[in-house]
Amino acid sequence: MVYPSYNGDYSFFAYLLDKLSYELDILFFISAGNLNADDLFIIYDRMQTPGYAPLLDYPAHFFSPEEMSDEHSCEATNLKEPAESLNNMTVGALADNLNAGTLVDMSLDKITPAYYTSKYHVSPYYKVNGGRLKSKHINYRLFKPDIVFPGGDYGADSAGMQVLSTGVGTDLYRQECGTSFATPFATNLAAQIAHKYPTINTQSIKALMINSSTPTAPSGFLQDHLNRLKEKFSVLEFGKSLAALSRSEKLKINKWFHQEDLLSRLMGHGKPDPVKALSSDRKSITVIIEDRIAVDTHKAIPIHLPKYLNAFGKQSTLIEVEATLCYKFHPDFYEQMGYNPLHISFNFIKTFTDPVKTAKVAAYRQDADGLNFYTPLYRGLTEAADKNTARKEALGVKRVLETWSDDFYPNIRQFSNTQKLKLKININDLAKTGNEISLIVRCTGKSEASYEVKNYLSGQHPFSMVLTFSELTKKDFSGVDFYEQFTNINVTADIVAALEAEADDLEADF
Numbered sequence: 388m389v390y391p392s393y394n395g396d397y398s399f400f401a402y403l404l405d406k407l408s409y410e411l412d413i414l415f416f417i418s419a420g421n422l423n424a425d426d427l428f429i430i431y432d433r434m435q436t437p438g439y440a441p442l443l444d445y446p447a448h449f450f451s452p453e454e455m456s457d458e459h460s461c462e463a464t465n466l467k468e469p470a471e472s473l474n475n476m477t478v479g480a481l482a483d484n485l486n487a488g489t490l491v492d493m494s495l496d497k498i499t500p501a502y503y504t505s506k507y508h509v510s511p512y513y514k515v516n517g518g519r520l521k522s523k524h525i526n527y528r529l530f531k532p533d534i535v536f537p538g539g540d541y542g543a544d545s546a547g548m549q550v551l552s553t554g555v556g557t558d559l560y561r562q563e564c565g566t567s568f569a570t571p572f573a574t575n576l577a578a579q580i581a582h583k584y585p586t587i588n589t590q591s592i593k594a595l596m597i598n599s600s601t602p603t604a605p606s607g608f609l610q611d612h613l614n615r616l617k618e619k620f621s622v623l624e625f626g627k628s629l630a631a632l633s634r635s636e637k638l639k640i641n642k643w644f645h646q647e648d649l650l651s652r653l654m655g656h657g658k659p660d661p662v663k664a665l666s667s668d669r670k671s672i673t674v675i676i677e678d679r680i681a682v683d684t685h686k687a688i689p690i691h692l693p694k695y696l697n698a699f700g701k702q703s704t705l706i707e708v709e710a711t712l713c714y715k716f717h718p719d720f721y722e723q724m725g726y727n728p729l730h731i732s733f734n735f736i737k738t739f740t741d742p743v744k745t746a747k748v749a750a751y752r753q754d755a756d757g758l759n760f761y762t763p764l765y766r767g768l769t770e771a772a773d774k775n776t777a778r779k780e781a782l783g784v785k786r787v788l789e790t791w792s793d794d795f796y797p798n799i800r801q802f803s804n805t806q807k808l809k810l811k812i813n814i815n816d817l818a819k820t821g822n823e824i825s826l827i828v829r830c831t832g833k834s835e836a837s838y839e840v841k842n843y844l845s846g847q848h849p850f851s852m853v854l855t856f857s858e859l860t861k862k863d864f865s866g867v868d869f870y871e872q873f874t875n876i877n878v879t880a881d882i883v884a885a886l887e888a889e890a891d892d893l894e895a896d897f
Contacts, residue, residue: 388420388421388423388467388468389467389468390420390462390463390465390466390467390468390505390508391465391466391468391471391508392462392465392508393462393465393508393509393510393513394508394509394510394513394515394520395465395508396723397471397718397720397723397726398468398469398471399720400468400469401468401469401470401471401472401473402718402720403469404417404469404472404474404475405472405473405474405475405716405718406717406718408472408474408475408589408715409474409715409716409717409718412588412589412715413589414475414476414577414589414590414592414593415472415475415476416475416476416478416570416573416574416577417469417470417472417475417476417477417478417570418467418470418477418478418565418566418567418569418570419466419467419470419477419478419479419480419504419505419506419531419532419566420466420467420470420505420566421467421480421503421504421505421565421566421567422463422464422502422503422504422505423463426458426459426463427502427503427541429458430443430448430458430459431493431541431542433458434493440456440458440459442454442455442456442459442461443456443458443459445493445494445495445502446495446499446500446608446609446612447612448461448464448502449461449464449500449506449649449653450464450506450510450612450616450649451616452510452512452513452616452620464504464505464506465505465506465507465508466505466506466507466508466531466532467505470505470531470532471507471508471531473716473718473726473727473804473805474715474716474718474804476533476534476573476577476593476596477531477532477533477534477655478532478533478534478535478536478566478569478570478572478573479500479501479504479505479506479532479534479535479538479566479569479653479654479655480500480501480503480504480535480536480537480538480539480564480565480566480568480569481497481498481499481500481501481504481535481536481537481538481569481603481658482494482495482496482497482498482499482500482501482502482537482538482539482540482546483497483498483537483538483539484497484537484538484539484540484546484547484548484549484562484564485537485548486545486549489545489546490545490546491540491546492540492541492542492543492546493540493541493542493546494540494541495608496604496608497537497540498603498604499603499604499608500535500604500653500654501538501539501540501541501564501566502540502541503541503564503565503566504535504538504566504653505532505566506649506652506653507530507531507532507651507652509525509529509530509652510643510652511524511525511642511643512620512643512644522639522642523796523799523800524799524800525642525800526793526794526800526801526802526803527648527651528792528793528794528803528806529801529802529803530648530651530652530655531652531655532654532655533593533596533597533655533656533805534573534596534597534600534655534656534657534658534659535569535603535654535655535657535658536569536570536572536573536658536659537568537569537572538564538565538566538567538568538569539562539563539564539565539568540564541564544562545562546562546564547561547562547563547564548562548563548564548568549561549562550562550563550568573596573659576596576659576661576664577592577596579661579665580592580595580596580664580665583665584675587675587677587851588677588849588851589715590713590714590715590849590850590851591675591677591713591851591853593713593805593851594675594711594712594713594851594852594853595664595673595675595711595853596659596664597656597659597711597713597805597807597853598663598664598673598709598710598711598807598853598854598855599659599660599661599663599664599855600655600656600657600658600659600660601656601657601658601660602650602654602656602657602658603654603657603658604650604654606646606647606649606650607646609646609649609650610646613644613645613646613649616643616644617629617640617641617643617644620640620643620644621636621640624639624640656807663855667855667870668870669868669869669870670857670858670869670870671855671856671857671858671869671870672855672856672869672870672873672874673853673854673855673856674852674853674854674855674856674877675851675852675853676688676826676851676852676853676854677849677850677851677852678828678849678850678852679847679848679849679850680731680828680829680830680847680848680850681830681846681847681848682729682830682831682832682844682845682848683830683831684746684750684829684830685746685747685749685750685827685828685829685830686742686746686827686828686829686830687738687742687743687745687746687749687825687826687827688742688825688826688827688828689738689741689742689745689823689824689825690738690823690824690825690826690854690877691822691823691876691877692706692812692817692820692822692823692824692873693822693867693869693872693873693876694822695867695872696814696817696822696858696860697814697817697818697822699814699860700814701813701814701815702813702814702859702860702861703811703813704811704812704813704859705812705813705814705817705858705859705860706811706812706856706857706858706859707809707810707811707812707856707857707859708735708808708809708810708811708812708854708855708856708857709807709808709809709854709855709857710733710735710792710807710808710809710810710826710852710853710854710855711805711806711807711852711853711854712731712732712733712792712805712806712807712828712850712851712852713804713805713850713851714729714731714804714848714849714850714851715804715849716728716729716804716848717729717840717843719836719837719840721837722833722836722837722840724799724800724801725801725833725835725836725840726801727801727802727803727804728802728832728833728836728840728843728844729802729804729830729832729833729844729848730793730795730802730830730831730832730833731804731828731829731830731848731850732791732792732793732794732795732806732828732829733791733792733806733808733826733827733828733829733852734749734788734789734790734791734792734808734826734827735784735789735808735810735824735825735826735827736748736749736782736783736784736788736824736825736827737781737782737783737784737819737820737823737824737825738820738821738823738824738825739760739825742825744760745825745827746827747760748760748782749782749825749827749829750829751778761778764777764778764781765777784810784812784816784819784820784824785810785816789808789810791829792806792807792808793806795829795831812824826852826854828850828852830848832844856869856873
């Protein structure tokens with residue numbers, strides 16, 4: 388199987404799948420790929436000698452820059468073509484084999500990525516054209532695989548996944564492992580969603596699965612290895628220990644070797660929860676929004692939160708919102724930095740009167756109709772930083788505006804077309820917003836693009852949003868049903884029929 392080099396280009400195979408997905412509303416499920424079977428056999432044999440090669444130890448084998456052995460280079464754990472496809476779903480493997488009576492062999496634990504599974508190949512550490520990428524060039528919200536499912540572990544037969552085969556004698560099963568065994572679990576869940584909701588599009592299926600996903604393992608299992616890398620490359624890069632680095636030097640090292648970043652590149656958004664992806668309950672509700680948006684516009688979708696929540700007092704979190712955006716795009720194979728030329732992202736802000744005004748406030752627009760939100764807000768402020776702070780405090784659901792789902796850097800980094808955010812709402816947030824918040828969706832595109840791409844960007848662009856609202860109160864409030872209360876005050880027309888306003892400015896710091 389062919390794997391891209393670190394920071395390598397998109398393959399033509401991935402491009403074809405992305406193009407088919409865009410044109411025909413198809414969703415392909417692609418296994419992330421495995422470490423070469425011959426390499427695995429040799430590595431497993433060598434690992435029986437303790438201390439033979441630390442590079443082969445789990446999880447060092449996934450990511451050990453500028454280190455190689457006769458058996459292994461960590462570049463071989465990069466995902467295999469066409470798993471870098473962005474319009475489709477890429478599935479990695481956990482070491483779990485769904486058999487409670489067995490243990491893992493080469494991997495650390497059943498809840499961690501399998502030893503053989505592949506990771507996303509883009510890294511801020513590796514050089515491009517002789518120089519390292521700056522952090523502003525790396526989109527840390529762009530990664531693969533999208534999700535993981537159990538695929539078994541390599542080594543002892545008992546660690547593998549039991550699958551049907553010709554078998555031996557009367558035994559019709561054998562023990563195998565691989566991302567190819569994890570991928571059918573994802574396809575099966577997608578089929579269940581499509582059966583239950585036959586009218587939704589494929590990007591909504593993708594969003595439902597990702598929105599229900601959580602990592603099965605905390606990132607701490609990577610920390611000891613990354614600490615060793617930080618210390619080693621502090622000396623190599625700056626000639627001094629990690630403790631002696633300046634703040635800017637330490638920041639650079641931390642960008643290169645960050646456990647949350649590496650975990651995302653191994654596990655994506657985590658393992659989907661079929662129950663959560665398929666249904667709501669008394670304490671939670673999942674909403675699907677399918678809509679379109681034009682470049683250089685904002686769209687506001689109002690959301691009302693039940694008033695009975697205000698009686699719970701100062702509990703740390705009353706409502707948790709999990710939101711996932713997925714959209715398909717027409718890929719530009721000849722412009723790797725602009726392979727996805729379309730930027731759509733989202734955030735949550737206070738609601739201002741109605742969707743039109745809210746969208747205009749989000750877009751910093753002051754028009755001839757008399758909407759003049761920012762002039763009084765900026766009164767007495769002269770510094771841009773002070774104005775930015777005032778704006779974020781005024782718009783934010785929390786004390787200040789939360790980070791957008793994807794940063795806006797139109798020509799220096801790649802866009803992510805799969806984004807996920809969480810928002811936790813407490814009693815102070817309800818008081819600040821008057822129990823009314825708005826989902827804000829914004830759209831722009833690559834300004835440095837070919838005529839064909841600019842023509843594509845000029846149209847309306849479909850997107851899918853999945854939002855799960857969960858009440859996290861510790862006890863029932865007089866038998867009030869959150870699902871019923873939420874649906875009563877959020878009329879379907881209010882959720883779906885959002886109005887647009889042209890954006891005068893799409894600043895990167897918004």
